[in-house]
Amino acid sequence: MVRPFASVLVALALCSAAPSSQPGEPFKPGKLPPAEVAALAPGLTLRFYAKPDNKTPLDARRVRLAALHVPADSPPTPFIAPGPFHAKLTGYLKNPLKGDYSFKLVGTGAITLKVNDKTILTLPADTDKSVEIELTKNYNKIEIACMSSAKGDATVRLYWAGEKFDFEPVPPDVLYSRHDDADLVEKSAVREGRNLFANLHCAKCHTFQGPEKSIVPTIPECTSHAPHLDNAGRRFQYDWLVAWILNPRALRPEATMPSVLSGPEAEKQAADIAAFLVSLKSGDALPATVPNPKAADGRALAKRLGCNTCHRPDDPQKKDELGRLSHFFTAAKYAPDALGHYLKLPHRRHAWTRMPDFKLSDAEAAQLEAHLRDQSKGVLPARPKGDAARGEILFEKTGCARCHTTRPDKQTALYQLERLRALNKGCLAPKDHGKGPDFGLHADQRNALLAFLKTDGISLTRETPAEFSLRQVNTLQCNSCHRRDGESTRWHAVLEDEGKEPEKLPSLTWIGEKLQPGWTKKMLAGEHDQRARPWIKARMPAFPARADMLAVGMSHEHGFGALEDERPKHDAKLAAIGEKLIPQQGGFNCINCHAIGKTPPIAPFEAPGINLVDAALRLRYHYYQRWMLTPDRVDVSMRMPVFATDGKMTQIREVFDGDARRQFDALWHYIQTLPK
Amino acid sequence: MKRLIAAVLLALPVAASLSAAPYDEMDYGPFLSHTFQLPNGNTTLRGIAVAFDAPIDGDVVTPPAGKGKLPNNPAKCGVIFDTELLRYSGFWSGGFITWNGVVFNGSHGGNPGPAGKLLFATNMTTGVATGQAKLVDPRDYPHGPMARQIGRYKGLHRTDKGVIFSYTIGDTQVLDMPSVAVHNKQRVLVRTINLSPSKEPRFLLVADLPKANTEADAGSMMMLQNDQDAIVAKVIGGSAGTAFAKGMRIVLEVPANAEPVQIRVGVWGGAKKDSELGAIAIEKIGKPDDLTPLTKEAKARFTETVTTQGKLGDDKGAYAVDSLTPPFKNSYKSWLRFGGIDFFADGRAAISTWSGDVWVVSGIDDKLEKLTWKRYAAGLFHALGLKIVDDQVYVLGRDQITRLHDLNGDGEADFYECFNNEAMITTNFHEFTFDLHTDPEGNFYFIKGGPVRPGGRGWDKVTPHHGCVFKVSKDGSKLEVVARGFRAPNGMGVGPNGEITTGDNEGTWTPTCPINWIKPGGFYGVPDFVPSKEKPKIRENPLCWLPHNEVDNSNGSQVWITGKNFGPLSGQLLHASYGKCRLYNVLKEEVTGQMQGGVTPILPTFDSGISRLRFNDKANALFITGLRGWQTTAQKDAGFYRVRYTGKKANLPVDLKVTPGQLAITFSDPLDRKSAGDADNFNIEQWNYRWTENYGSPQIKVSDPKKQGHDPVEVEGATLSPDGKTVTLSIAKLRPVMQMKIQYNLKAADGAAVKSAIWNTINVVGNQRGEVHVGEYRVVQSK
Structure with a gap:
């Protein structure tokens, strides 16, 4: 306990009932003006500064939690070079009810926590210390300022404890900050531009001139490839290919592939490219995965997998409130059986596809195909046949080949790249793209790209x-x-x-x-x-x-290094005590709902639990303790019994006098001994 | 052999190696009531299994003390009497029963059956008839007892010589005692039957043989054979002409008799090749005798009492909780999980257990230094309710309400009278029957859940009696349905004016646990339990809903504090949460004929799943029993508690009133004016649930039913009444809502912290009324 804060407590209490502050006045916790409440969004604002007293941040972004972790020698954000940094997390902690709470900081470097403009804790001075303060109902201002150490990982985590719960990371659903913060708005646009630059594969055609030399982007999205088109003739239908090449966004408004053809010849050129693509056939026709799959089975499977959470069957031009991708033209797109093959291994030709790999069996993939063919009603007009030889030339000439390969062994991007020069021509032109590809950028996307292009571009080589x-x-x-x-x-x-x-x-x-x-x-x-x-x-x-x-x-x-897990040293005596806490007689009856290795749970009535062997392998120790003590705070929809209703004692008084933490610790030691 | 055993042990699941099996060790007494499963789908829904020691030369008999070895004891024989169809369902040797069932090994699904070789069985037809030998299932619906004119089970006499079943066949009173005789290494089931006079012939089913193809009879002797097996039966005594009827079943015909008659029937079943040995053995069954003298009394069997010392709780708060230590260690290794409680006039308590016992506890005085526990009855079927009327114990089992008679006053029941067994049951493991109460007129009430499938979702076969509150007339003759639609309601309450309340357990068609205030004929949640084609699309509003994560995930009973000297809880309704092991004060009000209110916790967590509550006026104390039987945070299998009023300040909410724009909470004691007048010391959130067939409901925003979560409710002002007890909160947008949570952090007038919460439901406010429709909560304007 840090005692000097008793005075803080009094001060906070005095102003707690007062309304929020006016500009220039000291902050008064409590209600905020409605306009400010309307401007709040979940999470905190994280700013980085060159020097602690700088007004203008180097970078700013929104974070979900009062936490930060930057490994040694890594950039704190893509826009800042690796090395020591100054950071500030700011926002509000929205408290449901006036009451006393304790705070604790965990981290490296020099860190200060201010609540309602009063310094509450500082690291390293207050390492392993906590402070109790009164929080007002509604909004309490919090600020965490940290200066990373010269060496080593930088870590910040803020914990709190209340009357009925022990220390836990301050949960994201009580943290708020303004989404209209000027720094945030400015830096978010740059970030969005960087994302677009990467996701639209700008670097396939353009170099980015950095301060000294051209940037070679290394971030994952930049190095990913568009789908390989090998064997396209066995996979896609000609009429769909023509329509898609001509105008991808007509079939899928969300498409990232640009329209590259324009002018009176566009339709003919699209036909030629499509003819080239359907001529790409390696080996035999795709084998049917299983004979006569039933659409009804596929429908049931789609329901189980929740396909309609991300997809919808109706016309893509029809607005969907949930923003789901239409599979209206899926049947028109895929050659027979090719859809099943795709669903089975969606990453095969497109490592970075968003389409998940559900580890479908052959039969399941075929059933889903049958179901999707049954569902997708989009019909495309028959197109006149194009010329494959012309198409092959166009495939190179119009730039398709910059992103797509047509042979499994062929690499992309072996072209002379153009420097980005004019920011209002070609792809970036507000309207007329000339001969350049049309990505269908909205104004804000275009602005974001422009904002990003004003940076030095080194962020394309850094990832956090x-x-x-x-x-x-x-x-x-x-x-x-x-x-x-x-x-x-x-x-x-x-x-x-x-x-x-x-x-x-x-x-x-x-x-x-x-x-x-x-x-x-x-x-x-x-x-x-x-x-x-x-x-x-x-x-x-x-x-x-x-x-x-x-x-x-x-x-x-969450402010944790990848390998960080502070575990107690194994103790066989504790494990032996823990074993006795497992069964119904004398224990928590863990085996009622949890399997242990190959032994199934006894009666997991609507609340089956994780196999305790897995639990031992998966969980971080401190999270495990928190879960055991207050599972209802970790996840409100949980069905794990709360064994320590006051957060401290269980009803098993015979072991450690009912001390929940020690009992759960013993259980932890026991589950670590289970054969993996 | 030893090596083999070791290998088997290693392969046992962890569960088995970690814990002894208390169901296996328990001495259940001379009989055990349950649903039983015999081979080939031969089910006895309501059965009583009787065990016999019948060693044959060469049997290695385990000592009688080792009761736990019953299933593997080759000396054991067993027989099941079917109290619905009045037949002996089966007879076997080589063990007693398999401990398969939720009350035994926790199994979800399955019922016990013979743990030995079945020697013979009867088919699932009536075991009795009058007039003509028409032995079929006479019921329109194959659940529940048969019509009275055919025959009814009356009860079981525990006697010094064995168990006697008492039932009727038409107007004939029957006593029927099974026993086992051994001759020449052959085991024979011997039935001694006494019949009262009747003008009609009576027929009793003795045995059936599957695929019987040969019959041989000589009137008093009969044999059935199929390709492998044979059954031989013999009858001695009875009115003139008493003999086996011709046919491919063994049916005894007893012609009309003007005087009482005594009959003895011997039945042997086994391999066809051994049938001659069987025939010789049944020759020696001996003459019948008069059973009536045996039914007058029986020697006490459970003579060893257990003494425990209670533990007085601290008197720091307004209510102290004393713990009346259960006799977990007892000579009978009875697995104690308490299911019902009530009091005799002299202050002794009777407590029933899920495993089928009734224990009587004496010595419940101020200090609780010597509590004496005496086993009063055993062998009942899930005894989860108990009521004492005129000092006589009524126990609710899944099969019947049993009225227990201690005929000789030795502290142990001799006659287990069937008071009413008309509630239909099925083989489902989860259709528990709960609690037992009486109203001011003396009618009995209990509640039954639905046939929840293993795993928790959906139902097994549904009968018209699933999910009902039942009323049984004072004399036990009539059972009627009061209300329907309950899923798994472990407990109910009946108030001093006959007010009926129930809980229920979150699950299919039960979005979260409610407290229901029952209207006769009302429908309370599960449409599948309404026996009509048109299923209800709207349910009655409960008094309140309770969030499963914070308040109650599995309910217990309710109780009315009828005493006037119990402090601020006098006159209040309380509710127990089995799952959370917590007790709640129920705040309630009636608004235009609709009850509504909420709950607030009273005491810290109990160490067992508190389920049954009785207020004892004489002791001026609330008594609670608890168990651990299914999912709960409880860590003790059983608990018995006394809640006393200490006279100290409780600082508890005792009333909640909702009017347009205002919510008034009355506390038991005056509050600090400053803290109670500060709206910031209150936090209110609200949310709804969705009533669907799904297992429970997420918490759904009132502002957007498509989103999960809570909505804050703005408290605009707080004012304290002149007496300092009632805080009125101004809330402009007060509206009907399924769940509201009112948190407060106040000070009492004396400075004590008053921090807690109320979880309530607003069904009606002003002219707005909430309605729970399938899939949506609607707020309608009342006319």
Whole structure:
């Protein structure tokens, strides 16, 4: 305990009932003016400064949590060179009810925590110390300023504890900051421009002139390839290819592929390119995966997998409230059986596709194909045949080959790249793209790209996993199925119309703190032999290309290094005590809901739990303790019993006098001894 | 052999190696009631299994003390009497029963059956008939007892010589005692039957043989054979002409008798090649005798009482919780998980257990230094409700309400009278029957859940009696349905004026746990339990909903505090959460005929899943029993508690009133004016649930039903009444809502911290009324 803060407490209490402050006046916690509340968004604002007293930040972005982790010698953001940095996390902590809370900082370097403009804690002075203060109902201002050490990883994590819960990371659903913050708006545009530059594969055609030399982008999205077109003749239908080449956005408004053909010859040229592509046939026709698959089976499977969470069957030009991709033209696109082959291995020709790998069996892939063919009603007009030889030349000439290869062994981007020069011509022209490709950029996208192009471009060679993971969670639409930060899922919204609920899938709110990144990586790569939750009918798909950085990034988001896991040293005596806490008699009856190795749970009534062998492998120790003590705070939809209702004692008084933490610790030691 | 055993042990699941099996060790007494499963789908929905020691030369008999070895004891024989169809379902040797069932090994699905070789069985038809030998299932619907004019089970006499079943065949009173005789290494089931006079012939089913193809009879002797097996039966005594009827079943015909008659029937079943040995053995069954003298009394069997010392709780708060230590260690290794409680006039308590016992507890005085526990009855089927009327114990089992008679006053029941067994049951593991209460007129009430499938979702076969509150007339003669639609309601309440309340358990068609205030004929949630083609599309509003994560995920009973000297809880309704092991004060109000209110926690967590509550006026204390039987945070298998009023300040909410724009909370004691007048000391959130067939419901935003989550409710002002007890909160946008949570962080007038929460439901406010429709919550303007 840091005692001097008693005076702070009094000061806070005095102003707690007063309304919010006026500009220039000291901040008064409590209600904020409605206009400011309207401008708030979940999360905190993270700013980086060259010097602590600078007014203008080097960079700013939004973070979900009061946490930060930057490994040694890594850039704190893509826009800042590696090395020591000054950072500030600011925003509000929205508290439901006036009360006393304790705060604790964990981290490296020099860190200060201010609550309602008063300094509460400083590191390293207050290492392992906590301070209790009164928080007002509604908005309390928080600010964490940190100066990273000259060497080593930089880490910041803010914990709090309340009357009925022990120290936990301050949860994202109480953190707010203004989304209209000028720094944030400016830097977000640059970030968005960088993303667009990468995702639209600008670097396939253009070099970016850096301060000294041309930048060679190295960030993952830049190095990824557009789909390989080998064997396209066995995979795609000619009429669809013509329509797609001519105007991708007519078939899919979200398409990133530009329209590269224009003028009176466009249609004929598209036909020629398509003719070239359908001439690409390697080997025999694709074998049917299984004979006579039934669309009804595919429909049932699609339901289980939640396909309609990300897809819809109707016309792509029709607006969808949930922003789902239409598969209206899917049947028109794929040659017979090719769709099944694609669904089975979506990453085969496009490592960075967002389409998940559900590890479908042959039969399942074929059933889904039958179902999709049954569903997708889009009909395309028959096109006159083009000239394949002309098409092959056009494929090179119009730039298709800059992004797409046509042979498995062929590399892309062996062209002379053009420097980006004019910012209002070609692809970046507001309207007339001339001979340049048309990406269909909206004004704000164009502005973002322009903002980014004003930077030195070195950010294309730097990546920070924490940002990558935030970006990819959006790109992959993880929130379609998984809740995060109290938000509903898209799956929930889809099923809501049918009066149904999706299965209870794990929330992503704490994933970066909860799981060992090594384990997460294997999960995202689809490398685990067994599923952690075999009772769930839905399937966790694999995204192998992203797995590694995504897993590490999630961990960094929560302020944890990839290998950070402060575990107690193994103690066989404690393990023996823990074993006695497992069964119904004298224990918590863990085996009722949890399997242990190959022994199934006794009666997992609507609440099956993770195999305890997996639990031992997956979890970080501190998260495990937090989960055991207050599972209801970790996930409100959980069905894990709360064994320590006051957050401190269980009803098993015979072991450690009911001390929940010590009992759970013993259980931890025991599950570590289970044969893997 | 030893090596083999070691290998088997290693392969056992961790669960088995970690814990002893208390169901296996328990001495259940001379009989055990349950649903039983015999081979070939031969089901006895309501059965009583009786065990016999019948060693044959060469059997290695385990000592009687090793009760746990029953299933593997070759000396054991067993027989099941079917109290619905009045037949002996089967007879076997080589063990007692398999401990398969949720109350035994926790199995979700499956029922016990013979743990030995089946010697013979009867088909699933009536076991009795009058007039003509028409032995079929006479029921329109194959669940529940048969019509009274055919026959009814009356009860079981525990006697010094064995168990006697009492039932009727038409107007005939029957006593029927099974026993086992051994001759020449052959085991024979011997039935001694006494019949009262009747003008009609009576028929009793004795045995069936599958695919019987040969019949041989000589009137008093009969044999059935198929390709492998044979059954031989013999009858001695009875009115003139008493003999086996011709046919491919063994049916005994007893002609009209003007005087009581006594009959003995011996039945042998086995391999065809051994049938001669069987025929010789049944020759020795002996003459029948009069059973009536045996039914007058029986020697006590459970003579060893257990003494425990209670633990007084601290008196720091307004209510103290004393713990009345259960006799977990007892000579009978009875697995104690308490399912019902009530009091005799002298202050002794009777407590039933899920495993089928009734224990009587004496010595419940101020200090609880010597509590004496005496086993009063055993062998009941999931005894999850108990009521004492005129000092007589009524126990609710899944099969029947049993009225227990201690005929000789030795502290142990001798006659297990079937008071009412008309509630239909099925083989489903989860259709528990819960609680037992009486109203001011003396009618009995209990509640039954639905046939939840293993895993928790959906139903097994549904009967018209699933998910009902039942009323049984004071004399036990009539059972009627009061209300329908309950999923798994572990407990209910009946108030001093006959008010009926129930809980229910979140699951299919139950979005979260409710407290229901029952209207006769009302529908409370599961449309599948309404026996009509048109299923309801709207359900009655409950008094309140309870969030499963914070308040109650699995309910217990409700109780009315009828005592006037119990402090601020006098006159209040309380609700127990089995799953959270917590007790709640129920705040309630009636608005235009609709009840509504909420709950607030009273005491810290209990160490067992508190389920049954009785307020004892004489003791001026609330008594609670708990168990751990299914999912719960409880860490003790059983608990018995006394809640006392200490006279100290409770600082508890005792009333909640909702009017347009205002929410008034009345506390038991005056509050600090400054803290209660500060709206910032209150936080209100609200959300809805969705009533669908899904297992429970997420918490859904009122502002956007497509999103999960809560909505904040702005508290614009707080004013304290002149007496300092009622805080009125101004809330402009007060509207009907399924769930509201009112948190407060206040000070009492004496400076004590008053921090807690109320979880409530607003069904009606002003002219707005909430309605729970399938898939959506609607707010309608009332006319």
